């Protein structure tokens with residue numbers, strides 16, 4: 152008897168799950184329900200100034216295997232492109248300064264490059280150096296990223312270097328981010344060696360020896376959307392229902408019924424790959440504790456504004472991949488990526504064009520939500536102008552809004568997720584969760600969570616009567 156599955160959510164996690172289930176042997180009949188009118192979720196590549204440019208994610212990390220492995224299976228590994236430049240800047244007291252060389256998530260491993268960058272004060276430098284001699288002070292529990300960095304290298308490194316970088320990845324505040332889940336390499340390093348700098352130097356050496364000169368990020372000429380398109384093509388047998396929002400999950404005598412408006416889809420197994428705030432109402436009736444914890448996961452809203460200028464209008468050099476803005480600078484923008492340098496094909500055949508992707512919004516800062524598109528662009532350009540010495544009109548612009556897009560992982564988030572998973576496994580055997588709300592927001596982590604959810608769901612099938 153053919154088994155059936157319903158996958159809820161058509162972002163990267165849902166698509167990967169559908170791919171894994173539909174290519175499993177023996178075959179499973181898979182239905183994928185997507186609430187919106189398109190697949191991809193937070194991955195969306197659309198034309199800007201005539202070239203496909205990402206509105207959300209623009210690359211994925213190569214240092215973890217899950218995205219690379221999936222791309223290889225889909226025959227995409229000969230289409231990888233890497234950012235053309237790695238060096239970046241940070242705003243310090245209103246000026247752009249280079250991020251010191253040899254940093255790991257903003258943590259300097261060379262005190263000499265830290266001194267040269269001018270990002271921290273002489274006192275901040277001296278405090279960072281104390282890391283080499285201070286005794287071990289690990290508190291023995293999951294701490295925030297800010298606490299970890301401040302206790303080893305002092306508050307200046309935490310606020311001026313690590314927070315803009317790590318908070319930028321999560322649209323958050325490192326004071327409220329679990330070191331264990333968000334920066335596991337830092338959490339592990341601080342447990343291995345009392346000196347964080349020494350442990351990270353060792354990690355860098357090992358990584359360089361394992362993959363010498365390998366790029367840290369990959370994308371495709373057509374943007375990250377290429378991965379979504381290829382995955383969608385790799386699931387021809389999946390019944391994909393667009394604009395179909397799952398509204399209720401019902402346990403039946405022979406499995407599950409997923410209700411979506413007037414339609415009902417029966418299934419032996421269900422994988423829910425929608426954000427936690429959309430999952431909570433589906434589980435409330437069956438797994439009240441899990442539903443309450445899912446509903447308590449908070450989200451940050453962000454917006455990305457893409458702008459094009461003539462190179463004649465911008466006097467400041469844009470050699471590098473862009474810059475980050477520490478929270479303490481009080482600006483609306485959180486980062487600006489120099490897209491024409493990072494991804495040179497973004498300018499098409501027009502070499503005179505410069506393309507910037509300006510990010511705004513982080514947890515606790517919703518100013519962008521209260522501005523309409525014109526006001527938002529104007530306010531961001533008012534900040535960008537003096538930093539890059541811009542003396543000319545913006546040629547084109549586009550606003551991409553991502554409300555409630557970044558789940559927040561406070562210290563203890565790992566234990567919360569374990570409790571949620573245990574309650575769901577107990578109350579709803581055969582139902583699994585996947586996606587960015589749990590153990591990593593990056594594309595590779597979402598793919599990993601989908602691989603694991605699909606594998607658990609397939610295992611469950613073997614426990615069912617024939």
Ligand SMILES: Cc1cc2nc3c(=O)[nH]c(=O)nc-3n(C[C@H](O)[C@H](O)[C@H](O)COP(=O)(O)OP(=O)(O)OC[C@H]3O[C@@H](n4cnc5c(N)ncnc54)[C@H](O)[C@@H]3O)c2cc1C
Nearest residue numbers: 160162163164186192193208209397425429586587593594
């Ligand atoms: C602006 C931005 C930039 C980013 N940059 C990067 C980057 O460069 N690199 C990187 O690795 N990561 C990046 N990320 C993070 C990454 O893109 C996301 O975490 C990831 O794509 C989330 O995938 P997902 O499948 O878990 O969820 P989503 O993409 O959110 O997909 C979930 C899907 O479920 C659907 N859904 C919701 N409720 C229901 C329902 N009831 N029924 C049916 N469907 C439903 C939604 O419509 C959505 O399509 C970025 C994110 C954003 C917002």
